[in-house]
Amino acid sequence: MAQNWLRITHQYYKIQLSWQRGYESPRFASEVAFQQPFDEENAAELRWYLEDYLKFPYGIYPDNAVKIEQKLQHWGQQLFELVFRSTEKGREFFQEATREGLDNCELGIISDNAEVLNLPWELLYSPDYQFLAPSLAGMYRSLSSQGVKAPLPAMPDDQLNILLVIARPYDRQDVGFKTIARPLLAALQPIRQRVNLKVLRPLA
Template sequence: MAHNRLLVSLNGDRLQLSWQRGQEYPRQAPEVDFNHPFEPKVLADLRWYLEEYLSFPYGLNPDKAIAIEQKFQGWGQTLFELIFQSTDEGREFFQEATRSGLDTCELGISSDNPQVLNLPWELLYSPKDLFLAPKLSGMYRTLSHQRVRAETPELPRDQLNILLVIARPYEQDIGFQTIARPMLEALRPLQKFVNLKVLRPPSFTEFERELNTHRQGFYHIVHFDRHGSFNPNAGRQFNLMDASGQGELVFETLKGEAEVVSADRIAQSLTDCRVPVFVLNACKSAQEGEEEFSSVATRFIFAGAKGVVAMAYSIHAEAAKHFRLSGN
């Protein structure tokens, strides 16, 4: 459990670092100007490396991939210097927060600005501690402004209730149990305390019905095992002339056909569902567009979820096996 908490917040066009130790009152470093630290090509290269390279690791692509890998350290150090080296207090906060070990410290990024949320914070690199993300107690992104919601009702304490939504509508899809099996294995030691329901059929209508039936407080976690995408042509108000992009999830109709549902539409159905945690094992479910709250993950948070685990990129099935509900 983290004893030290570092939080990076964006206020207008200014970044501010704060540090809280235990139950002490948070301390704040002076604000610094936020100018996007990377050219668009940097984020495009990173997305190519994570999403496309493994699909065709031949020809000149391996050389390109190696060149990108060699830039990770520099990109991560740029982010580190931005938040921890821009002020004397920032340097002091990081040193004191991690004095007893990185594993006692968690780092949060608080913003509604997609440019900030989309930065590859997981690459944070310190010359002394190297890449920070694997060593920290935790790293998360949170929204600066959320609607005031009714308090989450008391949830059952005698068992953990999980709704598992699996959709495989495409002909050449990965196996039905490719992701589910590793999750079930992880839960096996706790099986007598876990109530796991697999939604059948995995349609959006059935999903709405199931959550509305238990809206007074039943499910602790909803776990999606399905395809996700980010549609750059989707407008907030379905106005293609003002398209800003929006996240989508793929459900499955009664006929086994793909049913693509936008983040806005899903969020509208979750307004009163009162589920605290969502695990989105779905590609690009955390990718933000040009507008605020355009990803599936941020729409869920905006609708009242307490926490969402999601992906900013597309990943292959082998990697998705490890992106599961577990005790790690």
């Protein structure tokens, strides 16, 4: 289980990195201006590589795929520099949060902006660790607490019923369902006794 949490919070054209260890209070780095690292051409190339190329990896397409693969590291390092090296505290937080290994650190991206949440954060690349996502304890995206604008009616408080359905269109090639469920389970821990959680488990 992760003992360190790094969170990237996006709001009003800025991002702020925070770090929390165990039950300590979160610490915050200074806000920095958020610069969209992916233009339309980059996004189109990545979408083609992840979606269309897998359907027909033949003919001239492998050559195009190799060119895009050579860009993945560059794109990931741009994201890494923006988040973890834009401030002195950002450098410090990343170093301390990963001192005991990436597998002891979880990364969250929090925003109410769909374009920000849809960025390929899994490409985050550190010269020391290479691509971060495969080695982290977990990575998740979340709306901020300010995301709910409309007033909600009174809800029953005796029990919360949740059916968790996880899409796995590629079966064993997909991310493990436990990896997807872990952030929800962690968030529900304080009220776990009043939650009835059912997970629609995959067949494989």
